Amino acid sequence: MTSPPRTALGPAGTGSIMALASMTCVQLGLAVSVGLIGVLGPEGVAWLRLAWAGVILVVVGRPWRVRFSHAAWGASILLGVATGGVTVLFMLAVERIPLGTASALEFLGPLSIAIIQGRGPARWWALVAVAGVLGLTEPWVGATDPVGILFALGAAACWAGYVLFTQKAGDSASGISALGISMPVAAIVATCVVGPSIVARLDWQILLVGFALALLLPVIPFSLEMLALRKLTTAAFGTLMCLEPAIAVVIGLTILHQVPRPAAVVGIVLVVLAGIGATRSGQRRVPVAVEATSPADPAPVPPGRTSGDV
Numbered sequence: 001m002t003s004p005p006r007t008a009l010g011p012a013g014t015g016s017i018m019a020l021a022s023m024t025c026v027q028l029g030l031a032v033s034v035g036l037i038g039v040l041g042p043e044g045v046a047w048l049r050l051a052w053a054g055v056i057l058v059v060v061g062r063p064w065r066v067r068f069s070h071a072a073w074g075a076s077i078l079l080g081v082a083t084g085g086v087t088v089l090f091m092l093a094v095e096r097i098p099l100g101t102a103s104a105l106e107f108l109g110p111l112s113i114a115i116i117q118g119r120g121p122a123r124w125w126a127l128v129a130v131a132g133v134l135g136l137t138e139p140w141v142g143a144t145d146p147v148g149i150l151f152a153l154g155a156a157a158c159w160a161g162y163v164l165f166t167q168k169a170g171d172s173a174s175g176i177s178a179l180g181i182s183m184p185v186a187a188i189v190a191t192c193v194v195g196p197s198i199v200a201r202l203d204w205q206i207l208l209v210g211f212a213l214a215l216l217l218p219v220i221p222f223s224l225e226m227l228a229l230r231k232l233t234t235a236a237f238g239t240l241m242c243l244e245p246a247i248a249v250v251i252g253l254t255i256l257h258q259v260p261r262p263a264a265v266v267g268i269v270l271v272v273l274a275g276i277g278a279t280r281s282g283q284r285r286v287p288v289a290v291e292a293t294s295p296a297d298p299a300p301v302p303p304g305r306t307s308g309d310v
Contacts, residue, residue, distance in 0.1 A: 015231030019240040022224040026244070027251040029217025030099060033091065034256060036209065040201055042091035043194040045213075047187075048206070050087055051195075052214030054187030060219075061180025068173055068181070075168035076178045080185025082165055083218075085158035088190055089151050096148025098258040100249035101136050104271045105152035107245050108133065109159030111271070114238070114278035121277075129274040135267025179222060242275030 029049075036045045068076070086106070093102040108129060115126045137144050169178040229237055245268050252258040260268070 011231040012236070015228040015237070016240060018224045018228035019232065019237060020243075022221040022228065023241065023244045023247050024251075025221045025224070026217050027099070027103070027248045028255075029213055029221075030090075030094060030103075030248075031251050031255040032216065033213055034094060034099075036206070036213075037091075037095055039206065040198055041194075042095040043088050043190075044198040044201065046088040046091040047190040047194045047198055048202075048210035049214045049217060050084060050183070050187040050190045052211050053218050054184035056214060056219050057176075057179045057183040057222075061176045061178075063177045063180035066173065066177040068177075072169065072172035072178065073181070075165050075172055076181035077185050079162065079165035079169050079178065080182035081189055082158050082161040083182055084186035084189030084193075086155045086162055087186065087218075088193065089155040089158060093148050093151035093155060096145040097152065098260060098264070099252035099256060100245060100258065100260055100268055101144065101264055102148070102152045102155075103248035104132065104136055104245035104268045105149065106155045106159055107242070107271060107275060108153070109156035109161075110163045110238075110241070111275050111278060112156075113160050113163050114275070125274040125278040128270050128277070132267040132270030132274060135263045135265075135270060137267075138261070138263050176223075176226060183218070238279035239276050242272050242279060246272055 033045045033049065036048075040048060086109075090102060090106055093106070111125075111129055115123055115129070137149055165182075169182065225237075232240075249260055249265070249268055253260070
């Protein structure tokens, strides 16, 4: 008797699909958010998403049921500050430069962490990343908005902090509970920066759209990433995340009709290759204490959000 063919993907296949779905949600959320910029401005759209995400993740995560250590509180709060920064700065960037370019420049944040923490060959990928940035920005022709580039690089710096604090929060508290603290903090940061000027422009329709956007980015992607990290190694997950700039180009082309220049395409390819190379040769070693208590649940590595955007 012939046994039926196996259709199960297995943990690695399922985790990979979750990671790819997460990145797609992030870029779709960013592309859809661009349509609201004319109403609320880029900072207003970022604030609306963060405010709703903070409410949703408090309800879902129920952080009051978890006993946090001082280290977990500190890491979660700093994670929230970094999340707020990367979300607002990235939305300011995509108002001025194409989505694919902004995503590739933002990716320099976690790429820098991978290169710095890597050893030997991992650090040589920095040269590939630099070549990619030159292709993305084309400084010799001045075709790209310099302010947009600065906003994207600021988002990259915040994403680098996001990576470090995500690892610390993941080591000291359960992931969804940490999000129940960090996301409200991100919403508070955004409210302090832009919230008061946005409230007068809100109506119930915009609030409903904001709720849907918050689900698309960051609530669903963050949840998918946490599930994926239970099925994939950190190196495999990080390598998949390197594909996000390429996904951003496809989304930008199909939804926003942003046709990338040839040099930008080459630059994005180089950044993606640098990310894959640095991640594969610079995998993080999980602390012994974490391995002993939860060997199947490695600490998080840089999520796609947004993002970004998160």
